[in-house]
Amino acid sequence: METSTAPQVPAPTVPVMTIERFAELSGLTPDTVRGQLHQGNLPLIKIGRRRLVNVALLTAECINAEDWS
Template sequence: MEKNLTITSPVMTKKAFAECSGLREDQVRGQIERGYIPVKYIGRLVLVNVALLMLECMEEDGKRR
């Protein structure tokens, strides 16, 4: 199942990331706690760093080819 997604912000809330990625919020939280999903702290707010995650994915994909 292919899904088109347009990212308009380099960061998003955990809830928004969960909805976009198809993961549950508790799964996103666990992945953040393990360091698998990069975050940006703005005060007490924790935002998923989508820009860095996309960059890491593209770099990893390039290493596999």
């Protein structure tokens, strides 16, 4: 039986995250996260006046971008 080489990363329990929380969990600075959002490298969703990182879409994009088999 083959062992999967895919990294085992726990999925977040929320589909969106504040910029500050995403920065804290990813190890980036909030300014870096804002820059990546502005450049379109991270998915953004606007809910009311708040801009949040769309973690669900980011996770789906990462899974679809890699060949895990």
